[in-house]
Amino acid sequence: MNPEHLQTLWEEVRDVSLGSNSAIDRLHTPPTPLHFLRHYLSQNKPFILSSTATTTATTSLWSSTPYLLHTLSASTVSLHLTPTGRADSLTPHPTLPTSLCFASPHVTRLPFSEAIDLITTTQTNDTFVAYAQQQNDCFRGEYSPLSGDIDEDVPWATEAIGGPPEAVNLWIGNHLSETSFHKDHYENLYAVVTGEKHFLLLPPTDVHRMYVRDYPAAHYNYSKETGEFKLEIENPPRNVPWCSVNPYPLPENKEEEMSKFPLYFNGPKPFEVTVKAGEILYLPSMWFHYVRQTPDSRGLTIAVNYWYDMQFDIKYAYFNFLQSLPPPQHQTSHDFLTNGNASDGDEKHKKESVLTRP
Amino acid sequence: MNPEHLQTLWEEVRDVSLGSNSAIDRLHTPPTPLHFLRHYLSQNKPFILSSTATTTATTSLWSSTPYLLHTLSASTVSLHLTPTGRADSLTPHPTLPTSLCFASPHVTRLPFSEAIDLITTTQTNDTFVAYAQQQNDCFRGEYSPLSGDIDEDVPWATEAIGGPPEAVNLWIGNHLSETSFHKDHYENLYAVVTGEKHFLLLPPTDVHRMYVRDYPAAHYNYSKETGEFKLEIENPPRNVPWCSVNPYPLPENKEEEMSKFPLYFNGPKPFEVTVKAGEILYLPSMWFHYVRQTPDSRGLTIAVNYWYDMQFDIKYAYFNFLQSLPPPQHQTSHDFLTNGNASDGDEKHKKESVLTRP
Numbered sequence: 147m148n149p150e151h152l153q154t155l156w157e158e159v160r161d162v163s164l165g166s167n168s169a170i171d172r173l174h175t176p177p178t179p180l181h182f183l184r185h186y187l188s189q190n191k192p193f194i195l196s197s198t199a200t201t202t203a204t205t206s207l208w209s210s211t212p213y214l215l216h217t218l219s220a221s222t223v224s225l226h227l228t229p230t231g232r233a234d235s236l237t238p239h240p241t242l243p244t245s246l247c248f249a250s251p252h253v254t255r256l257p258f259s260e261a262i263d264l265i266t267t268t269q270t271n272d273t274f275v276a277y278a279q280q281q282n283d284c285f286r287g288e289y290s291p292l293s294g295d296i297d298e299d300v301p302w303a304t305e306a307i308g309g310p311p312e313a314v315n316l317w318i319g320n321h322l323s324e325t326s327f328h329k330d331h332y333e334n335l336y337a338v339v340t341g342e343k344h345f346l347l348l349p350p351t352d353v354h355r356m357y358v359r360d361y362p363a364a365h366y367n368y369s370k371e372t373g374e375f376k377l378e379i380e381n382p383p384r385n386v387p388w389c390s391v392n393p394y395p396l397p398e399n400k401e402e403e404m405s406k407f408p409l410y411f412n413g414p415k416p417f418e419v420t421v422k423a424g425e426i427l428y429l430p431s432m433w434f435h436y437v438r439q440t441p442d443s444r445g446l447t448i449a450v451n452y453w454y455d456m457q458f459d460i461k462y463a464y465f466n467f468l469q470s471l472p473p474p475q476h477q478t479s480h481d482f483l484t485n486g487n488a489s490d491g492d493e494k495h496k497k498e499s500v501l502t503r504p
Numbered sequence: 505m506n507p508e509h510l511q512t513l514w515e516e517v518r519d520v521s522l523g524s525n526s527a528i529d530r531l532h533t534p535p536t537p538l539h540f541l542r543h544y545l546s547q548n549k550p551f552i553l554s555s556t557a558t559t560t561a562t563t564s565l566w567s568s569t570p571y572l573l574h575t576l577s578a579s580t581v582s583l584h585l586t587p588t589g590r591a592d593s594l595t596p597h598p599t600l601p602t603s604l605c606f607a608s609p610h611v612t613r614l615p616f617s618e619a620i621d622l623i624t625t626t627q628t629n630d631t632f633v634a635y636a637q638q639q640n641d642c643f644r645g646e647y648s649p650l651s652g653d654i655d656e657d658v659p660w661a662t663e664a665i666g667g668p669p670e671a672v673n674l675w676i677g678n679h680l681s682e683t684s685f686h687k688d689h690y691e692n693l694y695a696v697v698t699g700e701k702h703f704l705l706l707p708p709t710d711v712h713r714m715y716v717r718d719y720p721a722a723h724y725n726y727s728k729e730t731g732e733f734k735l736e737i738e739n740p741p742r743n744v745p746w747c748s749v750n751p752y753p754l755p756e757n758k759e760e761e762m763s764k765f766p767l768y769f770n771g772p773k774p775f776e777v778t779v780k781a782g783e784i785l786y787l788p789s790m791w792f793h794y795v796r797q798t799p800d801s802r803g804l805t806i807a808v809n810y811w812y813d814m815q816f817d818i819k820y821a822y823f824n825f826l827q828s829l830p831p832p833q834h835q836t837s838h839d840f841l842t843n844g845n846a847s848d849g850d851e852k853h854k855k856e857s858v859l860t861r862p
Contacts, residue, residue, distance in 0.1 A: 151825060151828050151829060152825075154824075154825065154828065155821055155822070155824075155825040158820075158821040158824060158825070159818050159821035162816040162817065162820055162821060163815075163816065163817040163818055163820075163821070179538060180537060180538060180541065180663070180664065180666075183538065183541045183542060183546060183664075184541060184664065184665070184666055184815075187546065188541060188545065188546030188815070188817070189815060189817035189818060190817070190818045191817070191818070305538070306538065306541075306542065307542070308538075308542055349818065350818075351818065351821060351822070351825075457521075457542075457546070457547060458520040458521065459520065459521045459546070459547035459548070459549070460517050460521055460547060460548045460549075460707065460708075460709065460819060461818060461819060461822070462516075462520055462521075463513055463516040463517035463520060463521070463709060464513070464709070464819070464822035464823075464826070465822075466512075466513075466516060467509060467510075467512065467513040467516075467709075467826070468822070468825070470509050470512065471509060
């Protein structure tokens with residue numbers, strides 16, 4: 147696998163369709179279904195829609211914790227607990243300390259009032275991070291008392307795609323929750339209601355830059371008594387293919403991470419977008435995304451996302467073909483991205499200095 | 505380049521989107537713009553629309569040669585002359601007899617009544633084959649007196665794509681005209697008005713099966729005096745990348761052609777569709793197509809095609825990436841397709857016998 151071919155692909159999809167400045171299109175009025183289909187869905191291209199009437203009204207309502215407590219007073223919800231806020235992410239293997247595993251959160255169900263307490267108290271407590279979420283259509287299930295507050299679908303998306311969302315999920319977290327790079331087999335309309343979400347996005351063409359590898363599945367087990375987490379490898383064992391790249395490594399690990407994942411750190415920058423309260427992100431199917439969040443004044447970020455079925459078409463076949471190609475050899479890709487493009491001028495020196503600095 | 509990866513791609517695009525029986529979708533009523541976008545344009549997937557009111561009315565009108573002669577009595581049109589009916593196709597090089605060149609037709613402009621005579625007399629004359637066509641929006645230029653007879657666009661395509669056709673071309677030929685495998689950078693709505701067109705279609709995923717290679721450009725020069733063609737290599741020389749595969753080789757060449765182009769002859773069958781008078785084919789951008797025709801009772805096939813701008817999006821970037829990958833080695837692909845897939849059962853034996861028969 148010649149890394150020059152991959153590099154050309156990453157650049158071409160930006161040249162012809164996505165743009166090269168790491169920003170995505172911003173629309174100020176909802177697109178028509180035809181416009182959405184023609185310019186975004188069909189092209190597998192993201193955009194952000196500035197605050198719309200509907201979600202702005204919801205923001206006022208859901209910014210009131212008393213309102214939420216009252217409306218959900220009889221509701222039991224799913225809460226995900228992790229020691230650090232990183233659920234569904236790579237973490238040191240519990241028994242093989244030099245290797246990593248894929249850790250799922252401890253999931254518990256409890257009254258909404260207790261859940262919101264735990265999410266909020268995370269701020270002053272370093273035992274765990276709580277995140278109310280469940281990607282099983284939870285908004286229309288656990289949170290159904292809120293269903294009158296926000297559109298049950300995104301009308302222009304429903305009309306373009308030809309059917310209602312397959313799942314609608316609610317997310318209530320705090321500043322510590324983050325979601326590691328991954329992709330979904332859904333068209334995703336992501337509406338932030340309070341606080342902000344910060345996305346890093348990479349198109350499916352960039353799959354080799356994610357270093358998707360198999361990791362043993364593990365899950366956290368939290369003990370109320372000891373207040374401690376135990377990370378346990380699943381039995382029977384199974385592997386989960388997951389993106390290896392952490393886009394924000396700790397300063398002390400940065401150099402090592404950059405040399406382990408040169409295609410990510412030295413290739414084109416990911417697209418960056420902050421979705422604010424009242425805004426909606428169209429996150430196309432098969433796009434890799436990493437998410438952090440900034441809370442509102444209460445310390446909460448609340449979002450609703452609508453998952454619509456994706457079309458399995460020629461784009462999907464191309465993606466699977468691309469992914470099936472062996473990655474470039476490490477040394478080769480490193481050489482290529484740092485030295486291979488002699489016409490690259492300053493950019494080349496920037497890249498070299500990143501990798502050769504002391 | 506591992507041929508198994510390619511084989512998987514060809515199969516997967518059929519499994520998930522196109523179907524595996526070499527037939528394309530048939531619609532009996534015009535799609536809405538949304539339906540066209542969602543199910544065909546966005547998926548880069550062809551379909552045929554059964555006869556529609558508009559083109560059926562045009563069929564009645566244009567089946568009358570006196571009507572055409574009357575309406576176009578003041579028109580001068582472009583006529584393409586070749587010795588065999590194969591314009592824009594590979595033919596033996598005029599001075600290097602073991603190699604091929606890419607031959608363009610002799611193009612002449614003459615009154616419509618003379619053009620129609622030459623196309624019709626081809627039937628009883630083996631000096632040349634005449635084809636009235638010019639892919640430069642000729643319907644709205646040379647043939648403008650006919651413009652009131654047929655829609656100036658395909659309304660549901662114009663609305664889906666967001667603009668009128670870039671070019672509308674008229675084609676008047678006879679049973680000897682054929683068009684070799686090639687692709688266009690346009691979305692194509694192909695309306696047959698009289699006679700029939702027979703298409704072989706291959707999706708862009710199958711590019712390696714076309715053996716696209718560079719051939720020296722040449723053109724035919726026809727002398728009225730001698731009644732003979734002279735094939736001349738262009739000066740200054742230039743190369744044209746063109747598909748090497750002739751899907752219908754002469755019986756005496758068949759075995760050799762099949763062993764030269766095993767990925768074509770032993771891979772999945774091309775999609776086959778006959779477009780009859782009154783029917784419209786959606787031929788997606790970047791699809792390889794080969795066309796033959798059957799004439800009406802006068803010996804003519806008349807068609808109008810609408811070329812709309814294509815979107816250069818992630819599909820285009822994927823295609824260019826795929827095409828840039830070196831083809832599998834000849835021997836390897838031959839071995840793979842004939843012996844490599846042990847689970848292939850009967851199909852495998854069929855393929856072997858094709859290649860190993862005496």
